[in-house]
Amino acid sequence: MITLLNYTLAFAAILLLVALGGCVSEHSGVINLGLEGIMVIGALGGALVMKFMPNAGGFGLFLCVMLASIVFGVIYSSLLAVACINLKADQTIVGTALNMLGTALATVIVKSMNLSSSGGANTSSVVKYENKQAFFSNLGSFELNWFMVVALVMLAVVFVLLYKTKFGLRLRACGEHPQAAASVGINVFKMRWAGVLLSGLLGGLGGITYITTGVSEWKFEEGVFGFGFLSLAVMIFGAWDPVKIGGAAILFGFFRALGRVYNGIDFLKSLNIPPALYSMLPYIVCLIVLAFTSKNSKAPKAEGIPYDKGMR
Amino acid sequence: MNKKSPLLQRDGVLTIISSVLCVILGLIVGFLAVLIIKPAGALNAIRAIILNFFEFKRANLRLENFGSTLAKTAPLIMCSLSVLFAYKVGLFNIGVAGQYALGAGMSIYAAAILHLPWYVCLLLGIIVGGVSGALCGVLKAYCNVNVVISGIMLNWISLYGVNVLLLPAKDAAGKDTVRLLQQAKDSVLPTLGLDKLFADNKYVGLAIPLAILMAILIWVLLEKTKMGYELKATGNNPNAAKYCGMKENRNIILTMFLAGGLASMGGALFYLTDLEQWNVYASAVPAMGFNGIAAAFLGGLSPIGCIFSSYFITHITAGALHLNTTMYFAQVADFITAVIIYLCGFVLFFKTLIRNRMRKQEERFTPKERDEVKAAEVKQEGGKQA
Numbered sequence: 001m002i003t004l005l006n007y008t009l010a011f012a013a014i015l016l017l018v019a020l021g022g023c024v025s026e027h028s029g030v031i032n033l034g035l036e037g038i039m040v041i042g043a044l045g046g047a048l049v050m051k052f053m054p055n056a057g058g059f060g061l062f063l064c065v066m067l068a069s070i071v072f073g074v075i076y077s078s079l080l081a082v083a084c085i086n087l088k089a090d091q092t093i094v095g096t097a098l099n100m101l102g103t104a105l106a107t108v109i110v111k112s113m114n115l116s117s118s119g120g121a122n123t124s125s126v127v128k129y130e131n132k133q134a135f136f137s138n139l140g141s142f143e144l145n146w147f148m149v150v151a152l153v154m155l156a157v158v159f160v161l162l163y164k165t166k167f168g169l170r171l172r173a174c175g176e177h178p179q180a181a182a183s184v185g186i187n188v189f190k191m192r193w194a195g196v197l198l199s200g201l202l203g204g205l206g207g208i209t210y211i212t213t214g215v216s217e218w219k220f221e222e223g224v225f226g227f228g229f230l231s232l233a234v235m236i237f238g239a240w241d242p243v244k245i246g247g248a249a250i251l252f253g254f255f256r257a258l259g260r261v262y263n264g265i266d267f268l269k270s271l272n273i274p275p276a277l278y279s280m281l282p283y284i285v286c287l288i289v290l291a292f293t294s295k296n297s298k299a300p301k302a303e304g305i306p307y308d309k310g311m312r
Numbered sequence: 313m314n315k316k317s318p319l320l321q322r323d324g325v326l327t328i329i330s331s332v333l334c335v336i337l338g339l340i341v342g343f344l345a346v347l348i349i350k351p352a353g354a355l356n357a358i359r360a361i362i363l364n365f366f367e368f369k370r371a372n373l374r375l376e377n378f379g380s381t382l383a384k385t386a387p388l389i390m391c392s393l394s395v396l397f398a399y400k401v402g403l404f405n406i407g408v409a410g411q412y413a414l415g416a417g418m419s420i421y422a423a424a425i426l427h428l429p430w431y432v433c434l435l436l437g438i439i440v441g442g443v444s445g446a447l448c449g450v451l452k453a454y455c456n457v458n459v460v461i462s463g464i465m466l467n468w469i470s471l472y473g474v475n476v477l478l479l480p481a482k483d484a485a486g487k488d489t490v491r492l493l494q495q496a497k498d499s500v501l502p503t504l505g506l507d508k509l510f511a512d513n514k515y516v517g518l519a520i521p522l523a524i525l526m527a528i529l530i531w532v533l534l535e536k537t538k539m540g541y542e543l544k545a546t547g548n549n550p551n552a553a554k555y556c557g558m559k560e561n562r563n564i565i566l567t568m569f570l571a572g573g574l575a576s577m578g579g580a581l582f583y584l585t586d587l588e589q590w591n592v593y594a595s596a597v598p599a600m601g602f603n604g605i606a607a608a609f610l611g612g613l614s615p616i617g618c619i620f621s622s623y624f625i626t627h628i629t630a631g632a633l634h635l636n637t638t639m640y641f642a643q644v645a646d647f648i649t650a651v652i653i654y655l656c657g658f659v660l661f662f663k664t665l666i667r668n669r670m671r672k673q674e675e676r677f678t679p680k681e682r683d684e685v686k687a688a689e690v691k692q693e694g695g696k697q698a
Contacts, residue, residue, distance in 0.1 A: 033460060079654070089657035092404045092460065093609060097654035100602055104647040111641050112349040221643065222596055229464040236461070276472045283465040290462065291455040 002141050003261050004254075010213040012253030013151035014206050018231035019238065019245045020158045021202030026240060027162060028195025029175040029188075031304045033095025034080050035203045036228025037102025038073050040220065042204025043211045044106045045072030047218075062135055062146060065208060073204020074197050076102065081196040085189055088306035099228070106220040135212055147209040154202060159242040171195055175300030178307045188307045206231070226283070230256075233286045239298045255282040323663075327612035330662040334610060335624065338652035345647060350639045357640050361648070364631035372511045379510030381623075381630050383587050386519040387412070388622040390578025391604025393530050396613050398459075398571040400534055402547030403564065407448055407463030408575040409601025410470035411441035415576025416583045416598075417474030420590055423499030424481040424490050430499050430584055437580030438573045444470060445572015449565035459568070467597045478592045488589035501584045519581040524619060526574065531615040543567055575601070599646070603629075606653035625649055 018035050025032040032038075045068035053061060080098055083089040137144045162168040173181035174191040182188050210227060211218045234252050238245030259278035262268040339358070347354040360367060365377030391408045398405035405411075419437035422428045428436075444466055451457040481489045492500050493514070503517035510516045534540040546553040546563040554560050578600070583590060607625050611617030632645030 083654070083657050087658055087661045089661060093605075094654065094657040096406065096602070096605055097650060097657055100606070100646070101650035101654055104643060104650040107643045108345060108349070108641075108647045111643060115349070115639070115641075225595075226464055226468050229461055233461050233465070236458070274476060276476045280469050280472045283468045287451070287457075287462055287465045287469075290457045290465075291451055294456040294458070297456060 001265070003264060004257055006143050007257035007260050008250065008254045009148055010145055010209075010253070011256040012249040013145065013148045014209045014213060014227060015231050015234045015252055016151045016246055016249035017147075017154060017202050017209060018206035018228060019234040019249060020154055020242060021199035021206065022232050022235045023238075023240055023242060023245060024158060024162070024171070024202065025195045025199035026235070026300055026303045027172045027175045028192045029178060029300060029302045029305070029307065030080070030084055030192055030196050031091045031095065032077070032080060032196065032199045032203075033092055033232070034077070034098030034102070034228075035095075035199070035206075035231060036224055036226070037098040037100070038077050038200055038203035039207030039210060039224045039228055040102040040106050041076040042069040042073035042200075042207030043218075043224075044109065044207075044220065045069045045204065046208035047211060065135075066150070066205065069204040069208040070201050071204075073200040073202075073207065075200070077196050077200025077203065080200075081193050084306065085192045085196070088308070091304055091306075099223075103221060103223045110220050145209075145213060147205070147212065150205060151209070154205070155242055155246050158202075162242065167194075172300070174307075175302055178302055179309075179311065182309065192307065203228070230282060230286060233290055236297070236299075237289050237293055239293075240300065241298075252282055252286065255285045324612075324614075326663045326666055327614070327617070327659070329666065330659045331610055331612050331617070331621065331656075333662055334652050334655040334659065337655055338648050341651045342644060342648035346640060346644060353636055353639045357635055357644070360634045360636075361628050361631040361645060364627050364634065367634065375509075375511040376513045377630075379507070379513035379516040380587065381626055382510075382520050383513075383515045383517075383585055384582070384630065385623045385626045386523040387578035387582035387600055388603055388607055388626055389523040389527060389619055390581065391575050391600055392607035392611060392618040392622050393527055393615060394571045394575035394578070395605050395608035396611070396615065396618060397530055397534070397574060398567055399608065399613060400547055401543045401563065401567040402550070403449075403452070403459050403567060403571075405445070405448075405463060405568070405571045405575070406460050406605070407445065407466050407572070407601075408604045409597040409599075410463070410467035411444050411572045411575035412579040412598055412601050412604075413467075413470045413474045414444050415441040415579030416590055417470075417477050417579075418576070419580035420481060420489050420492070420583050421477055423492050423496045423584065424478075427496050428499060430501050433499050433584055434501075434577070434580045437584075438577045441576020441579065442569045442573035445575070446565055446569040448572070449568030452568070453561035453564045467601070471594065471597050474590070475592050475594060478590055482592050483589070487591050487593050489592065491589065492584070492586040499584065500586050501581065515585045515587040517585060519585055522581065523578075526577070527615040527619050530574075534615070575604070578604075603649060606649050606656070609656035609659065610652060612659070625652075 018039060021038075022032055022035055046065040049065045049068040050061070053064065076098070080094055083094040084091045135146045137146070162172065170181065170186045171191050171194065173186060174188050174195075178188045181191070206227075207224065210224050230252060234248045235245055238248040258268070259281055262273075262278055339362070342361070343354065343358045346357045365374050365381065368374045368377065391412055394408050394411065395405050415437035418440040419433040422433040422436045423430070448459055448462050448466060451462050452459050478489050483490045501518045503514060504521070506516045506520070507514050534544065542553070542558050543563055543566075545556070546558055546560055550560050553563070579598075582588070582600075603625055607618055607622040610625070611619070611621035628648060629645045632642045635642065635644065
């Protein structure tokens with residue numbers, strides 16, 4: 001049972017971080033469908049640090065890894081910002097392109113690095129992550145992943161940022177009615193850039209959390225199995241509200257965790273459900289949940305529409 | 313408006329210029345990438361990708377490989393048509409990958425296990441994908457679920473579902489399903505004698521002309537029929553369409569059904585040639601679906617353009633397989649494709665840029681005409697929100 005809790009919270013941490021990223025971006029008026037790609041690139045940043053600092057350990061390494069993931073995520077998300085905010089490109093296409101590009105770029109980088117070192121057997125995984133054990137603390141039989149704490153802190157930060165600061169109010173105004181925001185002197189372009197870059201930051205963190213959680217060896221060409229999109233579903237289910245998103249993340253994390261640990265739970269094992277069904281479970285639950293919650297959408301009004309000064 | 317404007321300002325011409333620009337920029341970025349990986353072989357590498365089978369010395373081998381490339385192009389055409397068709401109606405069908413998988417899975421099941429004739433296999437494949445697409449449409453129409461998210465979720469559900477479905481059809485020796493040419497000859501698509509044209513490449517057949525025919529049909533449906541007009545109107549402005557008495561919900565569901573059917577037809581057409589087999593332990597959704605998105609936008613969202621863009625993407629993907637594996641790896645082509653689709657997001661930007669440049673040069677529009685052009689652009693942009 002404790003493993004179930006462990007995995008639930010671990011997956012919830014990933015979903016929460018990425019969903020918060022999506023939430024900030026959408027509140028500024030940009031739909032960030034490229035979160036999946038941002039996760040991969042963010043994870044790449046963290047993984048590279050782990051590879052090149054094999055002897056470092058503990059808190060210092062943790063900070064460096066986080067920083068690298070954040071930097072990679074932010075830089076990568078600026079590709080979305082340039083295209084969608086300044087050049088007014090279609091946000092859906094660019095987001096999809098970023099997802100494809102993220103996996104392809106990471107695979108190309110990693111494979112070309114491994115090419116010189118590994119000779120013939122060329123895989124697309126970076127490190128064996130022996131040193132990722134540094135990010136876990138054991139509380140009894142519960143394995144605390146430090147990123148769970150990060151996710152929780154981020155939840156508080158995003159909540160305060162969005163609802164208790166001037167910046168947050170302005171950001172949300174740009175997602176609801178950018179022309180009105182502009183009329184009182186807010187720079188909509190800057191605000192949207194801020195929203196997208198913040199989502200890059202959170203997405204990058206989510207990416208590194210993904211590869212340090214329960215995956216022994218992660219191949220970059222596999223991407224993140226739709227976690228970026230699951231996170232968007234978490235965000236919709238959480239009605240674009242950070243606190244509700246936290247609850248939604250735990251729910252989805254639970255169903256994802258079930259697929260991992262059902263073998264260890266006697267009751268579930270006795271049901272004899274084919275393993276593939278457990279793999280499908282989070283996605284099926286997501287569809288059902290969305291079907292019931294999307295009707296009265298609380299989405300920011302102007303999301304997905306490029307800002308045009310001349311429009312009313 | 314189009315008839316009056318000079319050649320370079322016509323929408324179609326501009327689209328072609330922008331697409332070619334995307335391709336060239338994409339190839340340049342790809343070249344830079346191989347240059348960084350290993351400078352020594354970079355020129356040869358990019359040559360191998362661009363030339364693909366043209367590099368082979370023997371004419372027979374060239375023809376045979378050309379045939380295989382065409383056989384892989386057919387399903388991509390279908391996938392890009394699916395994306396394009398939905399996009400014209402204002403829906404972004406990101407579920408192509410799942411629908412493609414369903415079409416493949418159902419048709420392989422019908423062929424390898426039920427031993428049905430090929431046309432029944434094809435039909436079953438089309439229907440399953442269509443139903444999956446329609447489910448997306450129903451969720452959008454009645455529950456307001458974002459089609460992108462439901463599409464992605466259905467991708468994963470379909471992938472795992474197909475893996476379970478095809479487990480009994482697995483070849484005992486490996487991870488793939490059985491060879492249809494050996495186990496179910498009647499279920500393989502007829503070659504129509506086309507194989508003779510391509511140095512007896514037995515994988516070349518009905519799929520290619522059928523895919524091209526579908527492209528033409530989709531063009532006719534969208535441009536020349538009342539139904540196409542209604543669907544496009546729903547996409548451009550749902551409220552106006554509703555006001556005119558068009559059934560918005562029905563149109564959304566119908567569109568997604570057809571789009572799903574197109575994608576799954578691609579899956580069925582490909583796997584019924586027996587060129588490749590389904591890996592029942594696949595853990596990633598088929599790349600074909602996402603390449604379909606790339607092909608649709610690279611083709612300038614025109615069914616006929618899609619035929620060429622699909623061929624191009626298949627061509628460079630196949631070309632990357634000939635890369636010197638001690639220096640490079642096939643994913644370079646994926647990278648180039650991804651860069652190209654990122655650039656495709658700018659097609660509208662490129663078009664406006666070119667148009668503005670020329671307008672500045674000529675300055676012969678009256679203010680009223682300029683407004684008309686602007687209005688047309690706004691309409692184009694407005695239609696693209698899913």
